[in-house]
Amino acid sequence: MNILPDFRTLRPATLAEAVTALASEGAQAIGGGTDLLPNLRRGLGQPEVLVDLTSIGNLSGISVAADGTLRIGAGATLEAVVEDAGIRAGWPAIAQAAELVAGPTHRSAATLGGNLCQDTRCVFYNQSEWWRSGNGYCLKYEGDKCHVVVKSDRCYATYHGDVAPALMVLNAEAEIVGPAGKRMLPLAGLFREDGSKHLALDKGEVLAAVVVPPAKGWSVAYVKVRIRDAIDFPLAGIAVALKRDGDAITGLRVAITGTNSAPLMVGTEALVGGGWTDATAEVLTQAVRKTSNVLKTTVAGVKYRRRVLLAVSRRLVDDLWNGK
Ligand SMILES: Cc1cc2nc3c(=O)[nH]c(=O)nc-3n(C[C@H](O)[C@H](O)[C@H](O)COP(=O)(O)OP(=O)(O)OC[C@H]3O[C@@H](n4cnc5c(N)ncnc54)[C@H](O)[C@@H]3O)c2cc1C
Ligand code: SF4
CATH class of the missing domain: 3.30.390.50 (CO dehydrogenase flavoprotein, C-terminal domain)
Known part of the structure; x- marks a missing residue:
């Protein structure tokens, strides 16, 4: 199913606050969300906290x-x-x-x-949860093998x-x-x-x-x-x-x-x-x-x-x- 996982969103006003928030387990940065959110909707990642960087005024100068x-x-x-x-x-x-x-x-x-x-991409990765599960997932996320370079111990996305x-x-x-x-x-x-x-x-x-x-x-x-x-x-x-x-x-x-x-x-x-x-x-x-x-x-x-x-x-x- 293409739904977002549960997460909390923090909107720090300074870079120092963002760094503190990102240092905790399960936290991930988000800018415009145009790469991250489609991936999360596909079940690619389960952050507990998204740290929104767009309210940090001097970050966009x-x-x-x-x-x-x-x-x-x-x-x-x-x-x-x-x-x-x-x-x-x-x-x-x-x-x-x-x-x-x-x-x-x-x-x-x-x-x-x-x-x-932005995340790396692969035809075996940028797919729905349903598609990836049918393929036994892969090394980049939730699986243990690569479908592109079989027997590889690293991902080539x-x-x-x-x-x-x-x-x-x-x-x-x-x-x-x-x-x-x-x-x-x-x-x-x-x-x-x-x-x-x-x-x-x-x-x-x-x-x-x-x-x-x-x-x-x-x-x-x-x-x-x-x-x-x-x-x-x-x-x-x-x-x-x-x-x-x-x-x-x-x-x-x-x-x-x-x-x-x-x-x-x-x-x-x-x-x-x-x-x-x-x-x-x-x-x-x-x-x-x-x-x-x-x-x-x-x-x-x-x-x-x-x-x-x-x-x-x-x-x-x-x-x-x-x-x-
Ligand atoms: C249909 C479609 C087409 C696209 N076409 C292109 C294209 O042609 N070319 C291209 O380059 N990209 C493309 N993208 C990918 C992406 O949308 C863009 O690269 C965009 O610039 C990502 O910026 P964002 O702020 O939305 O990133 P986000 O989605 O907010 O973040 C992307 C990743 O970067 C991390 N991140 C964000 N900001 C920071 C930071 N300051 N420090 C550390 N980590 C950070 C996030 O944690 C996340 O992992 C496309 C995406 C889609 C969905
Ligand atoms: S592990 Fe292999 S199949 Fe999976 S994303 Fe990386 S290159 Fe693609």
């Missing part, structure tokens, strides 16, 4: 500091991110990626923190967030607040390649903000491939930040999503210093292929997703190189 650093509070809605003039001027790829998330009504409630911390790769190629950092205080880490460090434990957050910790350095001199973009353009997760998504000086690549950062249990940076060191040629495009293609691990976690076929990922990776760098 977006500001640019005197040194040009951008700070986006985790409670900012994706709509606010898309519409923010500072983001659009200095870091347009962030607004571009946020605008590609789901549909407009969705983005008016969904938060940046929820987008980054896929991370499909759109905004993380755009932030990662911009060298964004995550500001995390928890019972032990505040810590900063490169955004890529927030994620782990494990479908059932994909966030490196300790009990009681929340993502408070992302901090992004100035992007002057970099051409940055995010491309997403999905079945329906109106509302859909990425089957494959790729973000690229490129710095060009004449005929040479002087900086290249690439991140992918929709392929692994975490959004991942692709190793591109070998490409920096050279030009963008067919040979270097092939090196990039091989690097993306090596980093990605597309498995049968979506209804779209594995071969299709892999080929699309490789094709759009090359095309995106092509476009940025040619100033498109």
